[in-house]
Amino acid sequence: MAFAAFGGGAPAKDNSASRKGGPIVLALLLPGMIYLGLFFMTPLLSLLVTALESPDPSGAIGAYFYDVNFGNFLTVVTSYWPQILRSFGYAFAATVFALAISYPLAYFIGVKLRTSPLIQRLLLTLVIAPFFISFLLRTIAWKQLLSDDSAFVSLLHALNILGPTQFFIGSDAAVIFGLTYNFIPFMTLPLFTNLERLDTRLLEAASDLYASPNKVFRKVTLPLSMPGIISGTLLTFIPIAGDYVNASRDFLGSSKTSMIGTMVEADFLQNWNYPSASALSVLLMGLILVMVTFYVRKSGTDDLL
Amino acid sequence: MNQNQPEDPQLREVVKSALSSKVTRRAVIGGAIATSAAALLAACSPGGGKKTLKPAKDISATDKQVTWDNWPYYMDGEDGSFPSLKAFQKESGIKVHYNIKIDDNNTYFALIKNQLASGQDTGADTMCLTDWMVARLIDNGYVRELDYSLMPNVTKYLNSAYKDQFGSFDPGRKYSLPWKGIIATIGYHKANYKKLTGKDAPTSVEDLWDPRLKGKVEVLSEMRDTLGVMMMADGIDITKFTSDEFYATLDKFKKHVSSGQIRSIKGNSYIDDFKNGDAVAGIIWAGDLIGANIELGSEDLGVVLVETGSTFACDNFVIPMGSPHFANAEAIIDNYFRPEVSAQVALAGVYYVEPVDGVKEIVTAKEPALGSNPLMFPTAEMFATKLKQFRALTASEDKDFSKAWSDASNGVV
Numbered sequence: 001m002a003f004a005a006f007g008g009g010a011p012a013k014d015n016s017a018s019r020k021g022g023p024i025v026l027a028l029l030l031p032g033m034i035y036l037g038l039f040f041m042t043p044l045l046s047l048l049v050t051a052l053e054s055p056d057p058s059g060a061i062g063a064y065f066y067d068v069n070f071g072n073f074l075t076v077v078t079s080y081w082p083q084i085l086r087s088f089g090y091a092f093a094a095t096v097f098a099l100a101i102s103y104p105l106a107y108f109i110g111v112k113l114r115t116s117p118l119i120q121r122l123l124l125t126l127v128i129a130p131f132f133i134s135f136l137l138r139t140i141a142w143k144q145l146l147s148d149d150s151a152f153v154s155l156l157h158a159l160n161i162l163g164p165t166q167f168f169i170g171s172d173a174a175v176i177f178g179l180t181y182n183f184i185p186f187m188t189l190p191l192f193t194n195l196e197r198l199d200t201r202l203l204e205a206a207s208d209l210y211a212s213p214n215k216v217f218r219k220v221t222l223p224l225s226m227p228g229i230i231s232g233t234l235l236t237f238i239p240i241a242g243d244y245v246n247a248s249r250d251f252l253g254s255s256k257t258s259m260i261g262t263m264v265e266a267d268f269l270q271n272w273n274y275p276s277a278s279a280l281s282v283l284l285m286g287l288i289l290v291m292v293t294f295y296v297r298k299s300g301t302d303d304l305l
Numbered sequence: 306m307n308q309n310q311p312e313d314p315q316l317r318e319v320v321k322s323a324l325s326s327k328v329t330r331r332a333v334i335g336g337a338i339a340t341s342a343a344a345l346l347a348a349c350s351p352g353g354g355k356k357t358l359k360p361a362k363d364i365s366a367t368d369k370q371v372t373w374d375n376w377p378y379y380m381d382g383e384d385g386s387f388p389s390l391k392a393f394q395k396e397s398g399i400k401v402h403y404n405i406k407i408d409d410n411n412t413y414f415a416l417i418k419n420q421l422a423s424g425q426d427t428g429a430d431t432m433c434l435t436d437w438m439v440a441r442l443i444d445n446g447y448v449r450e451l452d453y454s455l456m457p458n459v460t461k462y463l464n465s466a467y468k469d470q471f472g473s474f475d476p477g478r479k480y481s482l483p484w485k486g487i488i489a490t491i492g493y494h495k496a497n498y499k500k501l502t503g504k505d506a507p508t509s510v511e512d513l514w515d516p517r518l519k520g521k522v523e524v525l526s527e528m529r530d531t532l533g534v535m536m537m538a539d540g541i542d543i544t545k546f547t548s549d550e551f552y553a554t555l556d557k558f559k560k561h562v563s564s565g566q567i568r569s570i571k572g573n574s575y576i577d578d579f580k581n582g583d584a585v586a587g588i589i590w591a592g593d594l595i596g597a598n599i600e601l602g603s604e605d606l607g608v609v610l611v612e613t614g615s616t617f618a619c620d621n622f623v624i625p626m627g628s629p630h631f632a633n634a635e636a637i638i639d640n641y642f643r644p645e646v647s648a649q650v651a652l653a654g655v656y657y658v659e660p661v662d663g664v665k666e667i668v669t670a671k672e673p674a675l676g677s678n679p680l681m682f683p684t685a686e687m688f689a690t691k692l693k694q695f696r697a698l699t700a701s702e703d704k705d706f707s708k709a710w711s712d713a714s715n716g717v718v
Binding site: 254 | 411715
């Protein structure tokens with residue numbers, strides 16, 4: 001699985017003696033297996049079963065019967081394809097922005113500040129500090145800070161970036177901003193962990209061989225930090241694609257920014273259309289799995305799979 | 306009761322069914338695994354078709370307690386003192402568990418739907434839900450028929466308008482009784498409205514579509530309120546409209562959403578946008594804006610009862626099929642149909658419309674200004690001409706209209 005990428009480190013050597021499964025090993029595994037069975041496999045199975053249900057012939061709202069109705073998947077794709085595309089578009093943009101902000105930051109903290117560990121730790125704490133506050137509260141705070149009467153929006157109006165009847169909250173930019181902000185630590189921390197271990201002697205050697213700083217970065221630093229970049233992008237892209245808080249009309253979004261999560265919420269809570277909500281969730285899961293597999297393979301890190 | 310059984314009603318059912326069968330040890334283990342798997346699947350997965358449910362056995366006489374789930378700001382002494390509830394407890398000897406647990410019909414329903422659908426105890430013996438949700442519960446057979454012989458005060462003091470005019474979803478009020486009424490109409494921020502339009506106040510729904518208000522209009526996410534007010538402005542009688550009329554107004558709504566005139570469609574959180582300037586005018590719940598003014602200690606926000614009419618809906622008591630305390634639930638419902646008890650709640654700051662006859666007189670005697678507020682005690686003329694209830698929908702209309710509304714609100718074309 002691609003998620004092995006998050007673990008980092010070299011794969012353990014094959015040690016046939018430690019691989020023998022004795023009763024103790026099984027006993028140790030049991031709690032984890034039961035937990036996974038109850039809280040992961042059962043809901044997943046239930047989701048799949050629900051995704052295939054059909055409406056009850058009585059016509060009562062919210063009543064469905066067990067069936068094998070693959071048509072639900074076709075319906076959600078034809079109804080919600082703009083939301084599906086938008087979700088991945090937002091996820092892509094926010095991941096790129098998060099990477100562009102996090103890479104120099106992680107490089108600075110992890111490489112340049114190695115000689116002053118105190119400042120290094122202080123800056124790392126500052127990266128994480130806002131996240132001691134609840135995700136929802138932070139998003140609500142941004143909603144207030146970026147509201148129509150805020151200094152930020154007044155500035156955008158003064159600079160003619162926004163027209164007199166245009167505002168920030170409810171726009172694509174507001175949602176991408178919120179997503180980028182909320183998921184930045186998930187990009188910064190894996191990058192930092194990777195860059196902290198970057199062997200600077202390799203950079204010096206490249207310079208000694210007359211490589212320009214640009215070339216040193218492209219040929220040495222970047223390839224060496226690939227595992228960090230991959231971990232970071234996966235950790236941000238996956239949850240962003242399924243996020244529904246930032247794009248919600250109650251937070252930074254509007255009717256024009258609905259994502260897959262918005263539609264799952266609408267189908268599940270408002271329309272009582274559980275098969276549609278489940279089919280959309282399964283589809284999101286499938287699409288992410290395909291994309292992640294493709295991405296990890298394409299980035300030349302097959303060993304991480 | 307149930308001292309040796311789990312608190313969770315669903316789990317309790319599983320334990321009960323396991324205890325009731327005589328089986329061998331091997332079968333118990335095998336059966337337990339199969340039952341747990343089935344119960345878990347059932348718990349996690351909605352659906353399974355419509356069933357005919359039977360009312361649970363009433364143990365009210367031996368188990369003197371009742372649980373009531375309700376919305377916030379609906380009871381006197383919500384700091385925990387609850388004087389009217391305590392008085393009832395003392396008088397009747399029935400212990401009351403009052404939970405402020407509902408802040409949205411749909412999310413509350415999502416919490417209890419599996420128990421409701423299987424006729425099990427949801428943990429609440431009565432709860433107050435909005436008309437349309439109650440209509441769905443009645444339609445699906447999830448709630449019990451009420452026994453009026455146990456509720457003399459209801460028979461005596463229930464305002465007749467709530468039985469006929471505002472009870473179309475439950476003819477004769479067989480399954481539900483009103484708790485409080487809510488008016489949806491036009492609200493606006495006085496200073497900001499003047500600044501943008503140069504006018505003092507909006508006077509019609511049409512005023513919301515003034516181009517100078519582009520991006521500053523917000524409406525409620527409750528379909529029946531927003532579209533109801535808009536349909537009335539289009540001259541449609543919302544007590545008996547056709548599907549074509551519904552979709553015609555929905556198209557107008559979609560047009561205002563896609564042009565950006567309507568900036569957002571929200572539930573309870575719209576009030577913050579009126580406070581911070583993101584919204585200047587819109588379709589709102591009257592009681593909320595009055596409450597916000599009191600909270601802010603200002604008169605910044607205004608409410609207009611437009612000529613074309615406003616929607617009126619209630620939150621209603623219902624008793625689920627699985628409630629084991631039917632008589633106790635009816636006792637507490639009946640208690641709040643005593644004018645002096647309801648007046649006590651109103652005087653404590655619950656500023657919604659009272660469905661109990663005789664409350665107005667008691668409130669007027671103590672606080673004349675409150676007693677003459679038409680948003681709390683609408684006049685007979687207002688009830689007759691200005692306040693209308695969105696008509697009850699058939700199951701298939703409910704499904705189609707809700708989906709069309711949800712799609713329009715989420716920008717699905």
